[in-house]
Amino acid sequence: MRLRRPPMNIRRSLISSNVVLALMALRLKLQILACRPISHFYADPLRFIGQHTYLFSLSSTNPSSNSYSSTSFTNQNEGESNCCNIHDSHDGLRKIGSEDYGELSIIGNSNGDSDIHQNFDAHCLDKVETRDDDHDDNIDEIEGENESDDNNGFLVLSSFHGNHKQSQDIGMIEVDECEFRHPLVREVCRLISLRSSWNPKLEGELRHLLRGLKPQQVCAVLHSQADERVALQFFYWADRQWRYRHDIIVYYVMLDILSKAKLYKGAKRVLRLMTRRGIKCSPKAYGYLMVCYSRAGMLRNSMRVLTLMQKAGVEPDLSICNTAIYVLVKGKKLEKALRFLEQMYLMGLKPNVVTYNCLIKGYCDVDRIGDALELIAEMPSKGCSPDKVSYYTVMGFLCREKKIKEVKELMRNMVKNSKLTPDQVTYNTLIHMLVKHGHGDEALGFLREAEEKSFRVDKVGYSAIVDSFCKKGRIDEANELVNDMFSQGCLPDVVTYTAIVDGLCRIGKLDEAKKMLQQMYKQGCKPNTITYTALLNGLCRDGKSLEARDMINTSEEDWWTPNSITYSAVIHGLHRERKLSDACDLVWEMVNKGFFPTSSEINLLIQSLCLEGKTIEAKKFMEECLSKGCAVSVINFTTVIRGFCQIDDLEAALSLLDDMNLVNKHPDAVTYTTVIDALGKKGRMEEATELIMNMLSKGVVPTPVTYRIVIHRYCQIGKVDDLLKLLDMMLARQEFRRAYNLVIEKLCTFGNLEEADKLLGKVLRTASKIDANTCHVLIGSYLNKGISLSAYKVACRMFSRNLIPNLKLCEKVSKRLILEGKLVEADSLMLRFVERGCATPKDEVYFQS
Incomplete structure (x- = not known):
């Protein structure tokens, strides 16, 4: 139908x-x-x-x-x-709302793409989470507390069968140099560098470029970021974009980058993300996470990665085993590394030369050279011949110890036993090892030996020896070596000449250093920024900072560009010569060129201005640095506050203290202590007490200096009860053993012995040398005031607490008691020393008489 x-x-x-x-x-x-x-x-x-x-x-x-x-x-x-x-x-669905990712916020738009208004904050990596971080995951078990010993990680070898081949495993990922120069890669990096001023337009451009990037180009973008945390944030941002999916090699490159920066949290999240994306992680991926934990000093968590890998059903291979041995060696756990090697043998995993080289390095790190050499000798019998790296590792340790004879003997064994002939790389390696540890003469000896064997040492090796001689002031020998370079057909480069310029500046031969610059131009070698920086540093050390300043002004004419180190050297030179105005001007020029002074450099100028009484100028300088984005710290604020306190302008100091919170620079204990001390000097103890309470309420821990200042000011005005109440609150925040000792000593200093005697019980609760010294101060104060009986009572209280008073001090007390007719107390005090065996026979005869 x-x-x-x-x-x-x-x-x-x-x-x-x-x-x-x-x-x-x-x-x-x-x-x-x-x-x-x-x-x-x-x-x-x-x-x-x-x-x-x-x-x-x-x-x-x-x-x-x-x-x-x-x-x-x-x-x-x-x-x-x-x-x-x-x-x-x-x-x-985009109109429903947004999802917060810490500093990342996804907000819908009407053109089909999620719009991310984002501030790439490089200091908030922990806030950057993947979308599924709140779910349970085995990866979180790495940092659990159930495992009591990292030996459990050895059990992962039991899952090795030898016939399982990992899928999606990739080898060494190398990004071609041409990818870094690709226009798309450069533009993406430029947009990322503008992260502080991002807007939807810039982000739309970045999203459009992202979809045109190939996997190798995405890897180039990640490698191009100077801050690994910024690279991680870009990785997460890209992963959340519509019509884009990370290739597997991008995950591995990201893990590689994070492993070098000790960012284990980020590596753990990337590994979790791979699992959630259906990407089967190879042992290589887990190896990156192991290295992350190892470099962060978390050895136990690093070894737990093996257990995690076993739970994920990933079969271990030789690379992850080598990583585990490397991690144990770096963590100073050589014995466990050797046990891990035994487990490899039992499970049928045959070690390779990388495995043995890790163990050789472990032996060298703990100064077991004999064992390292024995392992090299045993390697052929185990089916693995040593390579040159095996020998170079031991040679490096011998070079550090300046054992040149042993190095030469090892070279002969390398030829005799392993059939490895020393070549140009061998000699270059030895030269660099010796120079690194300051043995320039020995390095020169190997250089001559290489020349005799017709090996050509490159300019890098020559330059290293030249630099070693120049740092020791041996300029003539360095020049001879440069002449030898010409005769050998090895032309010096800018590194060689820079070493000589620096050496001449170190010994004060500035004119010769300037002539060396001219000679460089004649030889067709253009001086670079490092060369000029060495010369400017020499001028500043010689008191010619203004000349160095003029050279910076003419840098464009000489075709070189100063960097942050150049500016820093000249700023320090101007500061030493007390040319603070010129130094401040140079700071602004430095900032305008895109270089920012460090907090210590800013503090150096602020402190100098304050010492000259120019505190207002110091404050203006700091505020301008803050407005220009310089790294102004709490120390800089504290220095200015101290400057105001020194000129008795407490209102300005208190005002600046309040302003610190407005710019998110929270005062520390030193800042509070500076203002409290200034208020105490002026007798404004109520304001000082209020400031102390404010400090404690904000969780700022008082320092010993804080205790000393508070105790001194309160004892000075005799407010002992208020002081004791305040001390109870301060000690609840931070324990300070000598607090009451200081109170008693300060009360004795100001003559308030009655209050000091009342507090003696708090001090005598523990018998220590510190308490004994405090009692001696009180006894001496009583003697100075002629109150010998009170001094006698203090000494008796010391005996009752098993504290032995000072014998000479008690002799004075005894003599004073005798003069006052108190013979019983005098005899009793001296007999206590005899009973405890603290008096000499001569003293006993004296006591009896």
């Missing part, structure tokens, strides 16, 4: 009703979702996918109208998509 199609008007009404129902359902769903937190929005992504598909299927009247959403969910069915695809699959 053939069904008749309903009339056109009925069909249209049905379609319209379906659309209305779909829109009503969608509106209701959006209202419900808008009332929920963002974390609940992604709590059950699979359920959300089903609802999303159902709602939009109601409004579809033809295949083309649903093509967009079907495309969005194609990869989801393949197990490759994530919640980011869901979020970006339809314009209606």
Whole structure:
């Protein structure tokens, strides 16, 4: 029976009703979702996918109208998509809200891409999280506390079968140099460098460029970032973009970068992200995480990565085993590394030369050269011949110890036993090792030996020896070596000449250094920034900072560009010559050129201005540095505050103290102590007490200097009760053993012996030399005031606490008691020394008489 199609008007009404129902359902769903937190929005992504598909299927009247959403969910069915695809699959869902990623915020727009208003803050890596970080994951077990010993990581070798071949394993990833020069890579790096002033337009450009980058070019962008944390943030940002997916090599490059920067948290998140993207991690990926933990000093967590890898079903291979041995060696766990090697033998994993070289280095690090040499001798019997790196490792240690005879003997054994002939690389390596440890003469000996054997030492080796001689002031020998370079056909380069210029400046021969610059031009070798910096540093050391300043002004004419080190050298020179105005001007020139002075350099000028009484100028200088983005620290503020306190302008000091919080520079204990001391000098103890309470309420821990100043000021005005209350609150924040000792000693200094005697019980709770010294101060104070009986009582209290008073001091007390007719107390005091065996026979005869 053939069904008749309903009339056109009925069909249209049905379609319209379906659309209305779909829109009503969608509106209701959006209202419900808008009332929920963002974390609940992604709590059950699979359920959300089903609802999303159902709602939009109601409004579809033809295949083309649903093509967009079907495309969005194609990869989801393949197990490759994530919640980011869901979020970006339809314009209606973008209006729901945004998801916060610390400093990253995704906000919808109308052109089909999620718009990320982002501030690439390089100091907030811990805030950058992947979308699924809140879910349970085995990777989090690395930093758990259940494992009591990293020996459990050895058990991973039991899963080795020898016949399983890892998929998706990649070798050494190298980015071609041409990729770094690619226009797209340069433009992306430029946009990332503008992260402090990002806006939707710049980000749209970056998103457009991202989709045109090849995997190798993305790797080049990551390698081009000077700060690894910025590279990680770009990696996360790119991963969340629509119509873009990281290639597998990008993950490995990111892990490699993080492993060199000790950023184990970022490496752990990248590894987690790989798992969630369906990428099967190879042992190489886990090896990067191991190295991260190792370089961060977390050896136990590093070895737990092996257990994590075993739980993930990844079979260990030789590379991860070598990484484990390397980690143990770097962590000074040589014995465990040797045990790990034994486990490798038992499981049928045959070590290679890299394995043995790691152990050789471990032996050298703990000064077991004999064992290292024995291991080299045993390697052929174990089916692995040593290479030159094996010998170079031991030679490096011998060079450090200046054992040249042993080095030559090892070279002969290298030829005799391993059939490895010393070549140009061998001699260059030895020369650099010896120069590195300051043995220039021995390096020169090997250079001559290389020349006798017709090996050509390159200019790098010559330059290293020249630099060693110049640093020791042996300029004539350095010049002779340069002449030898010409005779050998090895022309000196800018590094060689720079070493000589620096050496001449070190011994004060500035004119010869200037002539050397002219000679460089004649030889066709253009001086670089380092060369000029060496000369400017010599001029500043010789008291010619203004001349150095003029050379910076004419740098463009001489075709060289000063760097931050150049400016720093001249600023220090101007400071030594007390030319502070010129130094400040040079700082502004430095900032305008894109170089920023360090906090210590800023403090150097601020301190000098304050010492000259120019505190207002110092404050203006600091504020200008702050406005220009320089690294102004709390120390700089404290220096200016101290300057105001020195000229008795406490109102300005207090005002600046309040201003610190406005610029997010929170005062530390030194800052508070400086102002408290200044208020105490002026007798403004109520304000000082209020400032102490403010300091404690903000969690600032008082220092011993803080205690001394507070105790001194309160004892000076005799407010002992207020002091004791304040001390109780301060000691609750930070324990200070000598607090009450200082109170007693200060009270004795100001003559308030009655209060000092009341506090003696707090001091005599523990018997120590510090307490004994405090008691001696009190005894001496009583004697000075002629109160011998009180001094006698203090001495008796010391005996009762097993503290032996000073014998000579007690003799004075005894004599004073005798003069006052108190013979019983005098005899009792001296007999206590005899009873404890602290008196000599001569003293006993004296006591009896």
